[in-house]
Amino acid sequence: MLRVVSTVVNRMVEHARQFPDDEPLSRVFSALADPIRRDMVARLSTADATVNELAEPYDVTLQAVSKHLRVLEEAGLVSRSRDAQRRPVHLEAKVFELMTKWIERYRQQAEERYSRLDEVLRSMPDHDDPTPPVHSTPRRKGKSR
Numbered sequence: 001m002l003r004v005v006s007t008v009v010n011r012m013v014e015h016a017r018q019f020p021d022d023e024p025l026s027r028v029f030s031a032l033a034d035p036i037r038r039d040m041v042a043r044l045s046t047a048d049a050t051v052n053e054l055a056e057p058y059d060v061t062l063q064a065v066s067k068h069l070r071v072l073e074e075a076g077l078v079s080r081s082r083d084a085q086r087r088p089v090h091l092e093a094k095v096f097e098l099m100t101k102w103i104e105r106y107r108q109q110a111e112e113r114y115s116r117l118d119e120v121l122r123s124m125p126d127h128d129d130p131t132p133p134v135h136s137t138p139r140r141k142g143k144s145r
Contacts, residue, residue: 024075027074027075028075028076028077028095029099030075031072031077032075032077034068036060037068037071040072040078041078045091048089050086050089051089054089075095076094077095078090078091078092
């Protein structure tokens with residue numbers, strides 16, 4: 001069972017690395033598709049951490065954590081530096097700007113569509129009773145089914 005889980009995790013990590021170099025946004029979203037990597041990013045948003053510190057809450061090997069970090073590094077979400085004997089992992093904010101711009105563009109488009117829909121709905125004639133009538137069939141008294 002452990003080998004099956006390991007194989008699945010390895011394939012998931014390898015899948016995240018198959019994007020061409022010209023698709024940074026795809027690499028970022030693919031990297032964040034994994035819940036462990038999203039949690040690592042959330043934890044790194046408060047402070048830098050070592051691989052061992054990042055591995056603590058997960059029931060996976062250090063090798064698996066290192067693979068997850070490599071995916072995050074390749075997506076530009078994290079970087080590693082050398083601080084004496086430590087190699088802290090650092091969250092890179094510039095990638096979040098790229099994601100925010102992309103999300104904001106589509107949020108604005110959605111807002112515009114909803115505004116146009118609001119205009120259409122306001123231009124429609126009002127009805128006295130917008131709720132449809134409720135039809136009910138009378139129940140027979142006596143025997144129950």
